[in-house]
Amino acid sequence: MGIHEECGVFGIINTRKKNVAEIVYYGLYALQHRGQESCGIVVNDEGVFTSHKDLGLVSEVFTKDSLSHLPEGTMAVGHVRYGTTGGTTRNNCQPIEVNHQKGKMAVAHNGNLSNALELRDKLELSGAIFHTTSDTETIAYVITRERLMTPSIEDAVSNTMNLLEGAYSLVLVSSAKMIAARDPYGFRPLCYGQMSDGSYVVASESCALSAVGAEFIRDLLPGEILVFDQKGMVSRKEHCGEQKKKTCIFEYIYFARPDSVIDNVSVHASRIRAGQLLAENYPAKADVVIGVPDSGLDAALGYANKSGIPYGIGLIKNKYIGRTFISPSQNERLDKVRIKLSPVKNVIDGKRVVLIDDSIVRGTTSRQIVKLLRDAGAREIHMRISAPPFLHPCYYGTDIDSEENLIACHHSTEEIAGMLGVNSLGYLEISQLGKLIESEDYCAACFNGRYPTRIPIDLRKDRFERKLSERKK
Structure with missing residues (x-):
């Protein structure tokens, strides 16, 4: 057992077609320290999603050949993973893709839901069929279900946040929008910036913005949702202030790159x-x-x-x-x-x-x-x-x-x-x-045992695998 990396997320939206996959590639390269098990990129080309995901480092998964097979597009989302929930299999590679009658969606997630198993059980009992053991798929399912009852994808994300417990920094790409969201405690970092051509970029750490030449604008507030489309960006703050900020202190001690700035504090x-x-x-x-x-x-x-x-x-x-x-x-x-x-x-x-x-x-x-x-x-x-x-x-x-x-x-x-x-x-x-x-706005539960959320009964890394195994007996 040991301390493993977090995951890293990166997203971009542009007003015209360009090689967004290459930009995400460099962004993920800058976030490689956050996850070395697997990585993936999904490109949105006028509503057509194309992806490449596999186990391995960014330099191993994305060769010149694999990158050349990803088309130009107006949006893309990428992810580097170390899995705190779910095993090390290709099925658990992110971003998670959903093809639904309400539209396509690709989701990348950094963090860990403390109620993931509870949500998964409820979804399975309602007929959901899971293909991975990642809690990111649970998030994607909840957003999809909420989308059936809401007029927009951002409303579905907002409603989903009412149901999620724990840490999550999300970047989501739909057919027409890119959405970023940070949990109300702000456990995990998430920031955004803008490139000289007007492209908006979202990343787990500011070092990834620098890597692609984007100007850092600011960190997302805990609980904030940013909605990007071809018209620009809108901030939604209905979940802001719901909880006291609890950024993980270990981000500063170990996880983050020293050249990053998180919530206006230099990691270095x-x-x-x-x-x-x-x-x-x-x-x-x-x-x-x-x-x-x-x-x-x-x-x-x-x-x-x-x-x-x-x-x-x-x-x-x-x-x-x-x-x-x-x-x-x-x-x-x-x-x-x-x-x-x-x-x-x-x-x-x-x-x-x-x-x-x-x-x-x-x-x-x-x-x-x-x-x-x-x-x-x-x-x-x-x-x-x-x-x-x-x-x-x-x-x-x-x-x-x-x-x-x-x-x-x-x-x-x-x-x-x-x-x-x-x-x-x-x-x-x-x-x-x-x-x-x-x-004093930080989480140090691993040191002092003071948890901001309710504690799950069982959250060991192999809980899904054990639960599935028990069901087969």
Whole structure:
């Protein structure tokens, strides 16, 4: 078990035909860090939908040949996936497409519904037949059902939001419109911008807007619906203010790219602040501060600046290896750690090292990194973590679905330090999380157990597969 990526969504609408698939491709490339299991693009060419989806990275799924088979169009939506709900199969690749008498639709979703299983059961009892185990298909079904009773697709989306619980940032393309929606808590990021030719672009993170040359306009408000068509954009705010904002704090600590800005807060700056706070709370006598690439680097720089200890590049990352948490098996995860990170011996050998990382989940990866540094000659290792200890499961998109393998649930900080082989260990204080974003409007349920929504009875990753298996018995 480990922390897996979120998903990433990207959409574009233009007033005339153009190669929208290529723009989405580059947008997804910028969001690759959010999901490395699968990806897909759906193009809308005057109401005709054409798609390409498969398991793999963006560069693997979309070759020159596969991109050339996607037509020019006025709209397109794309998705990169790590599945917190549903298995790793091609059927679960997004965007999810619907062909209905009320019109075609393609939906891409980032987040996790805490009532997905409940909604799915009700839909199945009413005759719905599911083809995937993704909660995105559940969202698509509810929107389709609501569409039968509403005059517009945006009304159907609004009505659907009354039924959904949990985290969802959506980009939807219909025959004539592109719709973006963010849940009333604002768990997951979603922003939009505009290109020089007038195209509107929606993305999970602002870094994807920069990648395609779009000017960032703003983040969607929690609960906001944006409706784009050939006439422009309309904002609907009937769900805004329904709940207190609860953006996932781990977006700033780990998930998001450091060059992104989420809800007017720089991810890079928030990580620098985390490192500074660690230096204040857990000083160490050391010769060098190093970070674990990539999300530990900014916090390491903050620690070095605050402490006065020199910052060094002590670990080199192989850029062609995906994040270790994506690996489906423990053996593969260990293999990836060995080939993903290489120590810089002359930075580490004989030195007292402060090692900064973003989190410790089960401790397996951390032990491997510590061993790499010991083998490279580190005399002392003082580990500092830019997040509090994980103590609770997450129901909103972070793939922590039980406390069973969370090392902090079973061991004290001193015990964990001994298990990892470090001289000392310090976590970011949970009371200081708000200082990272200069706000108390965040969700930290995985650290403090305070859930903004009702807690589902069973939300383990394999719940649909187990439920389906039980039905067959």
